Amino acid sequence: MPKKYLLQGGRFIDPSTHTDSILDILIVDGVIQSMKPSIAPPSDCEVIDLRGKLVAPGFIDMHVHLREPGFEHKETIETGTLSAAHGGFTAVCCMPNTNPAIDDESIVHFVHSKGKNVNNGIVDVFPIGAVTKGRKGKELSSIAELVQAGAVGLSDDGAPVYDAEIMRRALEYASMYDVPIIQHCEEPALVQGGVMNEGLVATELGMPGIPPVAEEIMIGRDVQLTEYTRSRYHVAHISTAGSVGLVRDAKKKGVRITCEVTPHHFTLTDDAVRSFDTNTKMNPPLRTQTDIDAIKLGLRDGTIDVIATDHAPHSLDEKEVDYLQAPFGIVGLETAIGLAITELVVTKILSLAQLIEKFSTNPRKIIGRTIETREGELANLTFMDLDAVWTVKTSRFKSKSKNSPFEERTLKGKAIGIFNHGIALVY
C-alpha cells in the first residue's frame, strides 16, 4: 500500500522557479505526484494542514559539527541530525574536525551510512572532507577519493589552511572535481590567545583580542589564489565588515567565491561578552554593530550567499569554566530559522524568497546537491510558521549540548516540520 500525504493549503515559495502561491501538494511514496491550488484528499491519505504556513524546498545547514566520530559526549550523528530535523533542516554538511578527521574515504562512508541509519534517514548528511591530512595543513588529503566517496566540499575548519602553497595546490586539485574549498579564515599569527573581538569591549574587559584583520588578510590572500588558479572558494562564517567588502569586490571581478554567515554574527555584538557567559565565545568572535550592519547589507545585496549555523556542540562541563579556557563555539541548529526570520525577515532586510535562497537554493548549489520541487521529484521540504512567537529553552533542544547564548530569547517565526525521503516530521 503506497504511503500518501496531502500537504494542504501552505504558501509554497521556491525562488529557483520564482514560485509563490498557495498550493496543495500530494506526495505518494515520497514522490510529488501533484501540486495544485486544490487537491481532493484521496483515500488512505494523511492530511497535513499547512494553511497559513510556509512551505519551502528543504533547508540545508552547510556548516555543522556533528562531533562523531571522536567526541560523542558533545553530539552524535543521531542527536545532531535530530536537532537539525527539529530546527527545520532536511540536510546538513558536517565538518571534518572529528577524531579521526574526515580525511579518508572510509570515514566519509562511515558518516554517510550512519546518517542514513539514524532517525530513519530523514536528514541527509553530506560530509565535508579535510583539505589536508589530519587537518594539519601540511599535506593534501586524498581529495579525489574523498569526493568520490561522497564528500561535497573540503575544509580544515576549526583551523585555516594557512600555508599559501598548500592552499594554492588544494584549490587547483579540488577544481578538477568542481568542489569548493571552504576556508575558516584566520591568520593564526594575528590571533594567538585571542578569545573575543579586538576593540573597545575587549579593551574594557582586558581580554585578549582577535582582530578583524586576521580574517580579512586570509580572505584577501585566498581571493587572489582563487582568481589565479581559476578555482572555487567558499568563506565559512564571515564576520567582519571588511570581509564582506572583500567578497563583494571579488564577486564583481568574477572570482568564483561564495560565503556564509551564522545567525549569531548578524544578531549579537561583542557587547554580549560583558556577561562573561562562555556561550558568547566562538570563533570567529562576535563583532560590532558596524559589522552587523555590513553583514545585513551583504545578505540583502547577495554578497552573502548562505546562512549556516556553525553548530558547535560542547558539553556543559567543557563550557562552564573561565572565559580564557572555554572552548569556542555554540549550538545553532534549533534557533537558526527563528533568528533569521526575527532579525532579517521581520525587519524587512530579506524577502521570504531571499531567506529561502540563503537556507536552501544557494547552499545546495554550492555543494552540488540541488533539489527540484515539482511533480515526479522527491519531496524535500521545510515547513515554517512565520507568526509563531516563542521563547528559546535550551533544555528542550534535541541536540546533546545546550551551549547557546539565546536562552530565554523571544523569537518570531520558527520551523514547524520537514518532509524528506517519504517521511513527515511535524512538531
Next chain:
Amino acid sequence: MGLSSRHLLGLDGAPKSDIELILETAVSFKEILGRPIKKVPTLQGKTIANLFFESSTRTRISFELAERRLSADVVNFSASGSSVSKGETLKDTARNIEAMKIDMVVIRHNAAGTAHFLTRVVQAAVLNAGDGCHEHPTQALLDMYTLKEKFGSLEGLRVCIVGDISHSRVARSNIYGLRTMGAKVSVCGPATLIPREIEKLGVEVYHRIDDVLPKVDALNVLRIQMERQAGGLFPSLREYNRFFGVTKDRLEKIDHPITIMHPGPINRDVELSADVADGPHSVILDQVLNGVAIRMAVLYLLGTTQ
C-alpha cells in the same frame, strides 16, 4: 548607609557614592592601624576564603592582614600550578565554598570574569582581588586613597598611568575609578602596549613620557613584565627604560613636583629609577599601608551589608 552591591567585582560602573564610602571608611581603619592594638572585633564569627589561583604574595598578605585585623576566620586556597584543570578547580572550589558556609570570598584568577562567575554559583559575597587583565578594584581604591591623602581631593587631579596598559588590571580599575571621581586620566606607553580604542574610555594617550610629565600631578607607574618583551611587544628593557622609564633627570626638568605611585613589585631602573622610587615624592610605601586600610574598609562594608 552601605554599598550599592553585595559584591565588589570592579570599579567599572561603580557609583561615586560607593567609592566615597569606601574611601571614608578606610580613614578610620587607617587610624586603627596606627594604634598599639591593631585588631577590632568587627568581623568576628565571619569566615573569609582567599582563593588565589595566581600567585601574588603581596596582595594575599595584604588581604589576610586586613581580614585578621577585623577578627575574621580565614581560610586560604592556593591553586596556582594546577594549570591543566584550572577551570574545573574553580567550579569545584566554588562548590566546596558553598558546602563550607563561607561568608565572603576573595578571588584572584588569571582569567577575566572569574569573580563574576563566582557570584553566579555561590551565595557568599565576592571580592575581586584581580581577574586577568580586567580589574583589581582594591588596588585602584588604595591608589585613589593615597592620592586623596596627598592632594585632599581627586576632582580635577591629573593622573597618568605609565607602562603596559594592555595587560594591566590596575590600569583599568584606576581609569574607571578615577574618572568617576572626576580626575583627568591619561595613559602613556609603547603603542604595542596600549589597547585599541582606549581613548573611548575618556583617557588621553601619550607615547612620549616627556610630553605628559608637564601635564600631570601624579604618575602611576606599572610594572613591566619581562614576558612582554619575549612576546615581541617591545624590543628591550634598555630601550624601554630610555624612552619610558621614570627617572630623576626627567622629573627635574618639570617645574612642579610629581607624586609617584607604583603597585609593586618594582623593577628598579627599568620602569622606575631607584632614586625616584625612594625619593621625596614617592608614596609607594604609603600605598602598602593604605592597602590594608582599604581592604579592611571593603571587607567591613561587604561583611556588614545584607
